[in-house]
Amino acid sequence: MTSYRFAVSVMPKAGILDPQGRAVEGSLGQLGLHGVRDVRVGRHVELSVEASSEAAARAVVERLSGALLANPLIEAWSVEMLDPGVAPVAVAAAE
Template sequence: MTYNVQIKVMPLKDLLDPQGKAVMSGLQNLGLSGVEDVRVGKHITLRIDAETEEAAKQIADEASKKLLANPVMEFYEIEMIN
């Protein structure tokens, strides 16, 4: 069976996010006020062929740990989608 999985990868909250700071500066330069903080991450969608939903989650988790996220600087969340 084929499963669709979304993986959200974001910088750890305690670390500086240079991309987020650049976007924040750009918003301010455009005169857009009211934005207090910006964090920039990655949104990854995988189509996984697996026996069960749990097996698909396990594959997504392994991919995230080994390739998609840097655990020193980022955290990730996995979501099954229809």
């Protein structure tokens, strides 16, 4: 069994209302930021899967994404395998 780490990005599908994106756009003026458009807010999930092969691990991630992480009616997701040698966002971007 090998451990694989994945990142899943879940976003509202095109045409689906995105109130969080609208809220961000509505706050830009107060920050004095201009030229920002088309803000879409979704979820970013990182997880490790122990499996016998990368294909088996990806199958688990796909099943988890469609059943728990995303609502397939209104959300779409993409799965990316993370390089085990690269620190995840939570470590890499920490100051």
